[in-house]
Amino acid sequence: MKKYFRRFPAAAIIIVLLLTTIKSIAQTTPVTDTARVFALEDLQLLVFRYHPIVKQAALLSESARANVLQSLGYFDPALKAGFGRKLFGDTEYYNNWNSELKVPLWLAGADLKVGYDRSVGTYTNPQTRTAHEGLSGVGLSIPLGQGLIIDARRSTLRQSKIMVQYAEAEQLKQINSVWYAVVKDYWNWYYAYRQFALLTEGVELAERRFKALSRQTTIGDKPAIDSVEAYITVQERIIQKEKTKIELQNARLVLSNHLWSGQGNPLELPANAAPPQIDENITRPSQSVLDTLVAQASGQHPELLKLRSKGGQLAIERSYRQEMLKPKLNVSGTLISNRTSFRGNVPDYYDFNWSNYKLGIEFAFPLFLRAERGKLREVKIKQRELDYDLQQTGREIRTNVLASYNNLSAYSAQLNVQVQSISNQQTLLKGETQKFDLGESTLFLINSRESKLIDMKIKRESMISDYQKSLAELYYKAGTRQFITQN
Numbered sequence: 001m002k003k004y005f006r007r008f009p010a011a012a013i014i015i016v017l018l019l020t021t022i023k024s025i026a027q028t029t030p031v032t033d034t035a036r037v038f039a040l041e042d043l044q045l046l047v048f049r050y051h052p053i054v055k056q057a058a059l060l061s062e063s064a065r066a067n068v069l070q071s072l073g074y075f076d077p078a079l080k081a082g083f084g085r086k087l088f089g090d091t092e093y094y095n096n097w098n099s100e101l102k103v104p105l106w107l108a109g110a111d112l113k114v115g116y117d118r119s120v121g122t123y124t125n126p127q128t129r130t131a132h133e134g135l136s137g138v139g140l141s142i143p144l145g146q147g148l149i150i151d152a153r154r155s156t157l158r159q160s161k162i163m164v165q166y167a168e169a170e171q172l173k174q175i176n177s178v179w180y181a182v183v184k185d186y187w188n189w190y191y192a193y194r195q196f197a198l199l200t201e202g203v204e205l206a207e208r209r210f211k212a213l214s215r216q217t218t219i220g221d222k223p224a225i226d227s228v229e230a231y232i233t234v235q236e237r238i239i240q241k242e243k244t245k246i247e248l249q250n251a252r253l254v255l256s257n258h259l260w261s262g263q264g265n266p267l268e269l270p271a272n273a274a275p276p277q278i279d280e281n282i283t284r285p286s287q288s289v290l291d292t293l294v295a296q297a298s299g300q301h302p303e304l305l306k307l308r309s310k311g312g313q314l315a316i317e318r319s320y321r322q323e324m325l326k327p328k329l330n331v332s333g334t335l336i337s338n339r340t341s342f343r344g345n346v347p348d349y350y351d352f353n354w355s356n357y358k359l360g361i362e363f364a365f366p367l368f369l370r371a372e373r374g375k376l377r378e379v380k381i382k383q384r385e386l387d388y389d390l391q392q393t394g395r396e397i398r399t400n401v402l403a404s405y406n407n408l409s410a411y412s413a414q415l416n417v418q419v420q421s422i423s424n425q426q427t428l429l430k431g432e433t434q435k436f437d438l439g440e441s442t443l444f445l446i447n448s449r450e451s452k453l454i455d456m457k458i459k460r461e462s463m464i465s466d467y468q469k470s471l472a473e474l475y476y477k478a479g480t481r482q483f484i485t486q487n
Contacts (some may be wrong), residue, residue, distance in 0.1 A: 008011075011027075028058040033202070034470060036273055036274065037274055037275070038269065038270075040183070040186055043182065043186055043258070044179075046259055046260070047179065048175075049262070050260040050262055051258060052260065053178045054175055054178055056174075057170075057175050061164060061167045063395075064120050064163050067160045068157070070158045071153075071160040072157060075104045078102045079099070079100070080099070081098065081100075083097050083098075083265075083421075084096045084098070088153075092120075092122060093121050093122060093124075094124045095121050095124075095302070096119075096120040096121075097119075098115070098119075100116075101113070101114045104153065106154065108148055109147045109151040109153075110141060110143075111140065112139075112140055112144045113139045113140070114137070115139075115334075116134055116215050117130055117135050118130055118133075118134030118135070120132055131338055134338075135246065135336050136337050136340060137335065137337070137358070139333050139334025139358070140329060140332065140333060141331070142331050142332070143328070143329065143331075144232070144330070145326045145328055145329035145330075146324060146326040146327060146329070147323065150316075151323070155319075158245075159298040159316050159317065162311065162316070163309065166310065166363065169302040169305035169306045169309065172305075172479075173303070173479075176476055176481050178258075179476075179481045180472055181308045184469050184472065185251075185258065187472075188251050189252060189253050189254070189471050190278075190464075191452050191461055191462055191465035192249075192252075193251075193274060194275070195244050195247070196248045198457050198458055198461070199237060199292070200371075200456075202237045202451070202454045203234065203238055205238050205450065206233045206234040206447075206450075209233075210233075213227050214227050230443060230444050233376065251348035256268045275380070278464050278468075280415065280460060281309060281416075282464065282467055283296050283409075284412040285408065285471075290401070293475070293478040294398060294401055294478070296478055296479070297477070297478040297480075298398065301397050302478075304390065304393060304394060307386060308390070311390070314382055315383075318460075321375050324372045324375070325372050325373070325376070328362065328365065329362070329363050330361070331359075331360070332358075332360040332362075333358070333360075335353070336352075336358060337350060337356060337358060338351070339351055387472035397477065397479070405474055407470045407473070408467065408471060409468055411463055411467040415460065418456065418460045422453065422456050422460060425453045426453060429450055429453055432446055
């Protein structure tokens, strides 16, 4: 060895410098030995409990139900009363009291009215003058023409109830969108983590080979140039590792956007969190799963549910606009009596009977009905547009589901080939290493085959990540989401 150093002093200097330098720039600790597995089902639990957008989506149906409550307000009983009196020069000109309880009825758009009137005084209108005790009345107001089948208040209430279904479909759509984004970010983090782990392993392999070659170079078994080449490989892999380290940190930050506490505080994904190992032997979902998703998409896809809700809303609007083409013919009748209480004694000819009543008839009819016909035509056009939209949307949804399934099939086939290629590459690397130990190969070939193997493993993890994202896309395109269960 001393003789070797005397002949090649530069080699000894190079080896010492490389061994010293590698300790400072190639400290390659494992990804972590205390890693805590953070599975997708753990993320699912947190997202559906605490994610703000998921909570916000739940407010959509509540808002729609609040609109239903507002529409029910049109059927609330209303009590109104008025009082007026004029006294001048010891003369009571009038003393009027009018009160009425109006109860809207769903049937036939009628209104039930219960009232009490008292109009006395020297100059009270004889038409409205009553006895000193006043008059009580019970009556109905019924639209016999326009408004008999459906009126504005019934139309508004029915449409608001349908909009609850629309809001629930929109809620489902938003939740599915959130979960799809979460799943994509999770598998991006998975890929970044596995890529960093593989490159870390590559750095460790290169370091061990460099140290082994350095010892062999020191004793003269290997030329110094092999140590230099091995060290260059270490440096290249360290550069790759540091680059992927930033990518891993960024992927962890993006995934942390979906983590919230029960108190609404943002959470950070721990640095020692690690995804679980994924079986590389992945098979695509069966044909029965595809058929189920296609059938579910055609019947329960949020976009189709929203369009059908709009169709139901337009059907009610069309009925209302057709009703508006009828003439207005409102009939009101009220039985009146001097009775002011149930216990009072009132003569029969002043009590409630068919001889004591008030009757009113109101009729109106626009001669051209331009406004009504125009609005009805507009509703019919919207219905036709909606029918076309339903046809096209339904076909696009089915096509998207089939396309996502085809992507899964492609990823599954590619992954199987990639697994076989990795096995073959490992065989090549092992053989090349044996030849190198016998002096029949070069370090360049060893590094090339090992780097190729690392790249192939990274490609495998990329395929696994893309497959899982395509699987999530398949369910998302079908208008649903894949429920992750604990194993």
